[in-house]
Amino acid sequence: MRVDPVTLLGRHVRMEPLSEAHVADLAVAGRAPETWRWMPYGEVTTEERMLAWVRDMLARQARGTDLPFAVEHLPSGRAVGCSRYLDIQPANRAVEVGGTWYAPEHQRTAVNTECKLLILGHAFERIGVNRVQFKTDLRNERSQRALERIGAVREGALRDHMVMPDGHVRSSVYYSILAREWPDVRAFLEGRLATLSR
Numbered sequence: 001m002r003v004d005p006v007t008l009l010g011r012h013v014r015m016e017p018l019s020e021a022h023v024a025d026l027a028v029a030g031r032a033p034e035t036w037r038w039m040p041y042g043e044v045t046t047e048e049r050m051l052a053w054v055r056d057m058l059a060r061q062a063r064g065t066d067l068p069f070a071v072e073h074l075p076s077g078r079a080v081g082c083s084r085y086l087d088i089q090p091a092n093r094a095v096e097v098g099g100t101w102y103a104p105e106h107q108r109t110a111v112n113t114e115c116k117l118l119i120l121g122h123a124f125e126r127i128g129v130n131r132v133q134f135k136t137d138l139r140n141e142r143s144q145r146a147l148e149r150i151g152a153v154r155e156g157a158l159r160d161h162m163v164m165p166d167g168h169v170r171s172s173v174y175y176s177i178l179a180r181e182w183p184d185v186r187a188f189l190e191g192r193l194a195t196l197s198r
Contacts, residue, residue, distance in 0.1 A: 001090040003067050003127055008118040011074070011197070012110045015118055018058065018068035018082060023051050025079035026070065029103035038137040039101065042165035057084065057099075064088065068099070071115055073106060080106045083115055085123070087133070094131040095123055110196040116150065117189040124182040131178055138171040147175045150192075151185040 005017040027047035030036070036043045044053045060066035068084035081102030085095045097119055102111060123129045136143040138157055148154065152175035161172040177185055 001093050001127060001129065003085055003088050003090075003095065005061075005067065006122065006126075008069070008122055010114040010118050012114045013118070014072045014074060015069040015083065015115060016072060018054060018061075018070045018084075020051065020054055020058075022070040022079045023047060023054055026050050026054070026082065029078070029080045029106075030101065032104050035101050035104065038140045038143065039099075040162055040164055040170075057082075060086070066099075069119070071102065071111065073111060080111065083119055085119070092131070093129050094133065095127070095129055096133045096135065097123070098134055110193060113189055113193045113196055117186065117193060120177065120182065120189075121186065124179055129179065131176055134175045135172045136175075138173050144173055144175075150177075150188055151181060152177050153181075 007017070008015040024047065027050040030050060031045050033043050033045055036045070041053060044050050057066060057068040061068060065088055066084050066086040067088065068082060070079045071081045071083060072078065073080045081100070083097065083100040086098055087094075087096040089095070100112075100115070106112070120132060123132050134147055134152060136147065144154070155174045155176055157171050157173045159171045160169045162170050164170050
């Protein structure tokens with residue numbers, strides 16, 4: 001199983017390999033503090049912090065554990081968020097999808113739905129994974145409902161899993177989609193995208 005940099009193209013977004021060239025756009029997209037509320041990075045709300053964050057993601061990519069994407073909103077031509085593969089496990093044919101964030105105006109829009117369709121489709125149909133997992137802060141009920149809505153299965157929680165930048169000891173809820181479940185998830189996402197694109 002190989003997880004190599006690739007560009008994923010949809011009707012609304014292009015997901016392309018993250019680079020320092022995206023920093024200026026991403027700094028604008030990430031300037032709202034609430035974007036980072038559930039993230040383990042702290043608030044990445046300045047260009048300086050965004051550059052450091054992007055360099056951290058690229059270092060993870062160099063180690064082979066992550067593959068980060070910048071999300072370009074095609075109508076505006078600007079990068080409006082990010083997502084990535086992480087916890088890449090070639091021997092187990094498994095990846096996690098996470099670290100996903102968007103500028104507030106692109107949340108709960110066709111941008112998020114199409115990104116999920118592209119990144120999951122690539123994982124199951126091109127890379128050939130058996131399993132995609134997700135994790136979210138136990139307090140982030142909106143994210144949990146969104147994962148359940150697309151058909152991800154809740155597996156349980158890792159209690160006191162990580163210490164957040166504000167000192168909160170976070171428990172993380174894990175979800176997964178298996179290869180045999182992907183066709184139903186894909187059909188849901190395609191239907192949802194068609195509704196949002198009207």
